[in-house]
Amino acid sequence: xxxxxxxxxxxxxxxxxxxxxxxxxxxxxxxxxxxxxxxxxxxxxxxxxxxxxxxxxxxxxxxxxxxxxxxxxxxxxxxxxxxxxxxxxxxxxxxxxxxxxxxxxxxxxxxxxxxxxxxxxxxxxxxxxxxxxxxxxxxxxxxxxxxxxxxxxxxxxxxxxxxxxxxxxxxxxxxxxxxxxxxxxxxxxxxxxxxxxxxxxxxxxxxxxxxxxxxxxxxxxxxxxxxxxxxxxxxxxxxxxxxxxxxxxxxxxxxxxxxxxxxxxxxxxxxxxxxxxxxxxxxxxxxxxxxxxxxxxxxxxxxxxxxxxxxxxxxxxxxxxxxxxxxxxxxxxxxxxxxxxxxxxxxxxxxxxxxxxxxxxxxxxxxxxxxxxxxxxxxxxxxxxxxxxxxxxxxxxxxxxxxxxxxxxxxxxxxxxxxxxxxxxxxxxxxxxxxxxxxxxxxxxxxxxxxxxxxxxxxxxxxxxxxxxxxxxxxxxxxxxxxxxxxxxxxxxxxxxxxxxxxxxxxxxxxxxxxxxxxxxxxxxxxx
Numbered sequence: 311x312x313x314x315x316x317x318x319x320x321x322x323x324x325x326x327x328x329x330x331x332x333x334x335x336x337x338x339x340x341x342x343x344x345x346x347x348x349x350x351x352x353x354x355x356x357x358x359x360x361x362x363x364x365x366x367x368x369x370x371x372x373x374x375x376x377x378x379x380x381x382x383x384x385x386x387x388x389x390x391x392x393x394x395x396x397x398x399x400x401x402x403x404x405x406x407x408x409x410x411x412x413x414x415x416x417x418x419x420x421x422x423x424x425x426x427x428x429x430x431x432x433x434x435x436x437x438x439x440x441x442x443x444x445x446x447x448x449x450x451x452x453x454x455x456x457x458x459x460x461x462x463x464x465x466x467x468x469x470x471x472x473x474x475x476x477x478x479x480x481x482x483x484x485x486x487x488x489x490x491x492x493x494x495x496x497x498x499x500x501x502x503x504x505x506x507x508x509x510x511x512x513x514x515x516x517x518x519x520x521x522x523x524x525x526x527x528x529x530x531x532x533x534x535x536x537x538x539x540x541x542x543x544x545x546x547x548x549x550x551x552x553x554x555x556x557x558x559x560x561x562x563x564x565x566x567x568x569x570x571x572x573x574x575x576x577x578x579x580x581x582x583x584x585x586x587x588x589x590x591x592x593x594x595x596x597x598x599x600x601x602x603x604x605x606x607x608x609x610x611x612x613x614x615x616x617x618x619x620x621x622x623x624x625x626x627x628x629x630x631x632x633x634x635x636x637x638x639x640x641x642x643x644x645x646x647x648x649x650x651x652x653x654x655x656x657x658x659x660x661x662x663x664x665x666x667x668x669x670x671x672x673x674x675x676x677x678x679x680x681x682x683x684x685x686x687x688x689x690x691x692x693x694x695x696x697x698x699x700x701x702x703x704x705x706x707x708x709x710x711x712x713x714x715x716x717x718x719x720x721x722x723x724x725x726x727x728x729x730x731x732x733x734x735x736x737x738x739x740x741x742x743x744x745x746x747x748x749x750x751x752x753x754x755x756x757x758x759x760x761x762x763x764x765x766x767x768x769x770x771x772x773x774x775x776x777x778x779x780x781x782x783x784x785x786x787x788x789x790x791x792x793x794x795x796x797x798x799x800x801x802x803x804x805x806x807x808x809x810x811x812x813x814x815x816x817x818x819x820x821x822x823x824x825x826x827x828x829x830x831x832x833x834x835x836x837x838x
Contacts, residue, residue: 325352340377362391404479407464415478415486419538435498437487438527438545442557444483450676450712458515470504495562498528502560518711523558553633581636591615593814597807600799603830609667610648611814641674649691651817660824667699672706681719695724703730721746754788771801792832
């Protein structure tokens with residue numbers, strides 16, 4: 311449509327957001343400050359819609375240089391503008407999630423820095439969000455399921471944000487959040503808590519029930535930061551600290567963490583070296599039959615004999631090993647070494663009728679060739695599947711469909727299956743039935759405190775009763791006192807382990823212990 315017969319009619323139809331720039335350009339040309347009028351703007355049509363037009367014109371001037379009239383042409387450039395906008399949008403957004411990408415997020419953080427310099431007291435926060443064990447979903451269920459999980463995760467995270475906050479995809483399974491106008495780290499932590507709450511429930515994707523938590527690092531703007539990449543770097547560092555502390559949690563950055571970055575790099579290097587130099591050691595924790603007081607099984611526990619730090623407990627390196635994938639070769643070493651040492655005890659006549667209990671990480675459980683690995687290890691050690699108990703932590707059941715399939719394969723081969731650390735989070739008692747488990751081990755936290763009083767023992771009673779109804783065995787972990795032993799015996803708990811009997815001991819001490827054929831009663835705590 312024609313723009314109008316007069317400048318006033320034309321300007322009246324120009325989009326309000328474009329009117330001032332057009333008027334400025336027109337005034338500059340009429341005043342002789344610009345040789346030609348050249349402007350793009352939106353023009354209202356008779357049906358109320360807007361079209362983009364390009365106007366190019368030039369004033370006809372009198373001898374004194376005053377503009378007498380303006381002549382020019384209008385061109386409809388709506389399609390070109392729409393194409394440009396699509397190209398710009400695609401360049402700044404992730405094609406899978408449709409969220410802002412790293413480049414756009416970086417620009418938004420830069421704008422927040424500029425705003426903080428203009429507005430006294432204005433602060434903002436960056437959250438670095440990483441999906442826990444996302445690679446296991448991709449590897450086990452395929453990239454299509456992984457992509458859909460990422461999309462649904464982003465949809466849940468969006469529900470936790472306020473107007474003015476921004477969620478972006480940083481790359482892979484990493485997301486970033488810009489929280490606008492926050493005053494304290496606590497404000498950011500409130501948002502992080504909401505995120506943990508909405509990600510604690512299962513995702514239903516393609517007939518699979520998938521649990522996927524997130525680890526979050528939080529960095530709050532301050533005068534110490536000058537560039538977006540500095541804030542992102544520290545949020546990323548805090549996120550890795552959250553993962554090292556066990557995942558599914560958030561950590562606020564502090565300057566001391568930056569000093570730990572080289573330490574974490576050194577830890578990974580040391581772990582790789584530990585495998586090559588055989589710095590790992592196994593300790594054994596007997597499992598005692600409550601009724602007879604005799605040892606019925608031996609649980610292999612991993613320790614790291616660091617050349618400088620001494621014996622390192624597993625909670626200081628296993629979470630990091632799982633995050634880096636080193637848990638897989640470490641786990642293979644445990645399986646092979648424990649099987650050989652157990653067979654040595656058998657050969658010496660010290661472990662007849664006992665089982666070897668070995669822990670499997672969630673990453674090991676999801677390996678497609680796990681069954682073949684186990685059968686090869688047992689063949690080399692001259693053991694049968696019936697000799698080995700595989701203990702699986704509750705976190706492995708986050709990937710329930712994959713776990714059910716793999717556990718079914720193991721069960722069919724004759725392995726016994728225990729759920730380890732029951733009561734720490736993810737599983738329900740129904741998992742005993744669904745995953746064909748033979749037994750569960752009640753986490754030591756339910757016995758902490760020494761005296762079996764209060765709510766925890768009532769929960770233990772319920773767990774034991776339910777398990778017995780299903781025909782399953784129950785092992786109590788962390789038994790430290792005669793009072794605790796009497797309690798678990800009264801409620802029908804079949805087996806136990808803990809410092810009441812013996813702490814974890816090395817292979818030589820175990821051999822010496824087994825030579826005494828110990829029998830523990832309530833009145834005879836360990837003296838070894």
